[in-house]
Amino acid sequence: MNKLILTSIIIGSLIWWFWGRTLEPARVVQAQLEAISHHDYQKAYDYLSSNAKEKVSLKQFQEVVQKNKVVAGNYTSEFFDRKIEDNVATFKGTVRALGAETTPATFVVVKEGDHWVIEEFRF
Numbered sequence: 001m002n003k004l005i006l007t008s009i010i011i012g013s014l015i016w017w018f019w020g021r022t023l024e025p026a027r028v029v030q031a032q033l034e035a036i037s038h039h040d041y042q043k044a045y046d047y048l049s050s051n052a053k054e055k056v057s058l059k060q061f062q063e064v065v066q067k068n069k070v071v072a073g074n075y076t077s078e079f080f081d082r083k084i085e086d087n088v089a090t091f092k093g094t095v096r097a098l099g100a101e102t103t104p105a106t107f108v109v110v111k112e113g114d115h116w117v118i119e120e121f122r123f
Helices: 002-021 023-037 041-046 050-055 058-067
Strands: 074-085 088-097 102-112 115-122
Touching (some): 023 041, 023 074, 023 088, 023 102, 023 115, 041 058, 050 115, 074 102
Antiparallel strands (some): 074 088, 088 102, 102 115
């Protein structure tokens, strides 16, 4: 019985350690999605990395978001597939609209200076 408890504690600790490491970059993804849901495209765009902003203008970003009605009217999201390595976090999951429609989404978040920013997004 003691081995089972100890094993459970170790496994739980490892899961929490891994999941906890992704909390900060996940907040950036959630913040961007929240800004999008409020149609604050400038704020959502500001969560992009410098490199991403060189590839896509604010207008192009807004057009991409508005083409996907689920993302444009997002209510919540779930990113259970998370990976973090060398200050690069990848989140794969779904974005859900109020009408329960979902769309797959992937975000790559990188460390730029001392904060996390979105390098790449696909939905």
